[in-house]
Amino acid sequence: MSDQLLTTALPEDQLQILRHALGVGEYGWERSYRNHFVTGPGGADHQHCMALVARGFMVQRAGNAITGGSDLFNVTPAGRAAVQEHTPPxxxxxxxxxxxxxxxxxxxxxxxxxxxxxxx
Incomplete structure (x- = not known):
């Protein structure tokens, strides 16, 4: 199933969120040093994260005191593979x-x- 997910185009906004969540830099060339993205409902970033959850590229966790009540998203292995696939040399x-x-x-x-x- 993840192979099928990777063959479809990944919008630039969603790719940037995955790269930011992993800390791999604007072009995806840096070594990953994190795996989280925090955003609250109602914003464009939250909508993009929810789309990434639907595609299996992220998982959503409910907000808590540490995140200020905003949702926490983590990149899945399929999301990491999507970033690698969309990263030029x-x-x-x-x-x-x-x-x-x-x-x-x-x-x-x-x-x-x-x-x-x-x-x-």
């Missing part, structure tokens, strides 16, 4: 861009210029 980085990405992962407490000069 990341752009090819130049050598300079790759070097800068390495610097961002490096935790040496040096400036980028120092890093380039070999402060490893």
């Amino acid at each position: 990341p752009p090819k980085l130049t050598r300079s861009q790759q070097r800068y990405q390495q610097f961002l992962r490096y935790d040496g407490g040096v400036t980028f210029g120092e890093y380039l000069r070999g402060w490893r």
